[in-house]
Amino acid sequence: MSEIPEQVRAFDLETDVLVLGYGCAGAAAAFEAATGGAEVLVLDKAGGPGGASALSGGEVYLGGGTPIQRACGFDDSPEQMAAFLRAALGPDADAEKIELYCADSVAHFHWLADRGVPFTPSLWDAPAWVPPTDDGLMWLGENSWPFTELATPAPRGHRPTAPDFGGKLLMDVLVAAAESAGVTAQYDTAATNLIVDDSGSVLGARARRYGQTFTVRARRGLVLTTGGFVDNDQMLAAHAPRLLGHTKVSAGTDDGSGIRMAQAVGAAVRHMSTGQAGIALVPGLAARGLVVNGRGERFVTEDTYPGRIGQAALFDQDMDVWVILDEQAFEELPEAERWGVRPAHVAETAGELGDLLGLPPGALTATLTRYNEFAAHGTDPDFHKAPRWLRPLAPPFAAIDVKAGVRPPGRGSARRGTGASVFTLGGLHTTVDGAVLDRTGTPITGLYAAGRAASGLHGAGYISGTSLGDGTYFGRRAGTAAARRS
Structure with missing residues (x-):
């Protein structure tokens, strides 16, 4: 039996499973722990649940x-996925987690549907960040090069039945399910540190609410789902300096607190230098045109997943793109x-x-001449853009400045920045x-993590939906494991 440290003479609260953070991973972990027979308490520093998950697409x-794939006429398999x-998620993507996630993907779809997440059996069949319809399926780069040569293409972006951004609907359903369990x-409660015994086992956490400090004992386990660290410039400078100075994709609470609390008790970290870079371009416009760098050269296929364009633009071109x-x-x-996008420059010739x-x-002029010559024959030997999007461009020509930003529906006006939005x-x-493993690869007793507080499926790459998919699926597994621990 773990002994309470002398500096914590008695816990103010006790629960079986303590979850820190109430985004998609926290909601999934809490639900599974509760349905596994555990008493579950969630603490979140915000004024309510949702986090970055609720702001997402x-x-x-x-x-x-999945049933949605089959209804839309697509065959798929865990192996191709x-x-x-x-x-797409490499290099150094977690092969073990990917294999397990894909093998259980259909079952995870049914878990979401059984909780009440609605999916419309129709396909949005064009490049987009967030379709303006409630179509339940979309492509996320599976039908673009080089992936078409590595796996049989099938669309796998499953969207809750909501036009535009569906993250709030998803979180409303998951939180309602957790509450019903x-x-x-x-809320308005920030965990400040973990409490461990002399053997290093995690017993609970110290937290602060409205200026008052209190302690919570987790009799079975503690699950960290506190998000990433994009809101912590000091951590970015130490681990991922390329993400500094750009628009942050978060709810303002991704300060790395959970990661730091776990590191303080010996936890190991992975892939801390990696990040995703969304780019302020409209995918439907990029696919119909060219994306060029500051040397006037193409550097990526324009009909791919737009986040892949964003990573290439930030990490390879320093956002000097048009x-x-x-x-x-x-x-x-x-x-x-078009999300409010308008050309910044128009000219009668490519040279001008x-x-x-x-x-x-x-x-x-050289880039456009070469592109037009090949497009006239329906081929793109340089970047293999799909024939559907190949067409010679005719004057006058226009250039869109990604730094001018975009204006997504319901998200306010566009604001000028670097053109990159990162996490x-x-x-x-x-x-x-x-x-959670320590630096020797040994599990820290009583401590679990999921979502962006953990290193999940990803290596250096990213695909939309892998945060919510990773967070809910591995959040479920973490909640189940914590509840089973006696």
Whole structure:
């Protein structure tokens, strides 16, 4: 039996399982722990549940032959799903977690549906960040090069039935499920440190609410689902300096507190330098045109998952990028799907446009001439853009400045920045059941983690839906494991 440390003479509260953080991973962990027979308390520093999950597009990356995929006419298998994720989330993606996640993906879909998450059996069949419809399925780069050569393409972005951003709907359903299972929560409550016994086992946590400090004992286990560290510039400077200075994708509470609390009791971390970079371009416009760097050169296929364009733009081009298109490409996309984007420069020739952008003389002309020659024959030997999006561009030409930002529905006006919106991917080293490992690879007794506080499926790559999918699935496993511990 673990002994209470002398400095904690008595705990103020006790519960079987204590969950810190109430985003998608916390809600999933709390639900599974409660349905496993445990008393569950959730603490969250915000004024209510949701976190970054509630602000997200709501996509959950699922495949392997879900009912929504089959209804839309797509065959899929766990093996093909895993082959795609190994390539898209690498290098050094977690192969064991990917294999397990893909093998259980159909079952995880049913778990979400059984909790009440609605999915419409229809497909949004064009590049997009967030479709303007309630279609329940979308492509997330599976049908773009080089992935078409590595796995049989199938769309796997599963969206809750909501137009535009569906994260709030997803979280409303998950929190309602947790509450119906008996989970209780305290908000405006920030955990400050973990409490361990002399053997290093985690007994609970110290927290602060409205200026008062109190302690909570977790009789069976404590689950950290406190998010990443994009809101902590000191941690970014130490681990992921390329993410500094950009728009942060968070609810303002991804301060790395859970990661730091666990490190203080000996936890190991992985992939702390990795991060995702969304780019302020409209995917439907990029696919119809060209994305070029400060040398006037293409550097990525434009019809791929837009987050992949963002990573290449930030990490390889330092966000010195432009979207080049013509009038037809701009007008083909309905105004409602342009998210307020307008060209920054227009010119009658590629040379004139290149001069306006400060590109090397003749560079844009050479790039556009080569692209048009191949597009006229329906091929793209340089970046293998799908024939559907290949068409020679005709003057006048326009350039979109990604630094001008976009205006997603219901998200206020566009604001000028670097053109990148970032969050972290690295975190605590965990097993597939969420047990947090120390620096020798040994589980820390009583401590579990999931979501962006943990290093999940990802290596250096990212695909939309893998945060919500990873968080809910491995959150479930962490909650189950914590509840089973006696």
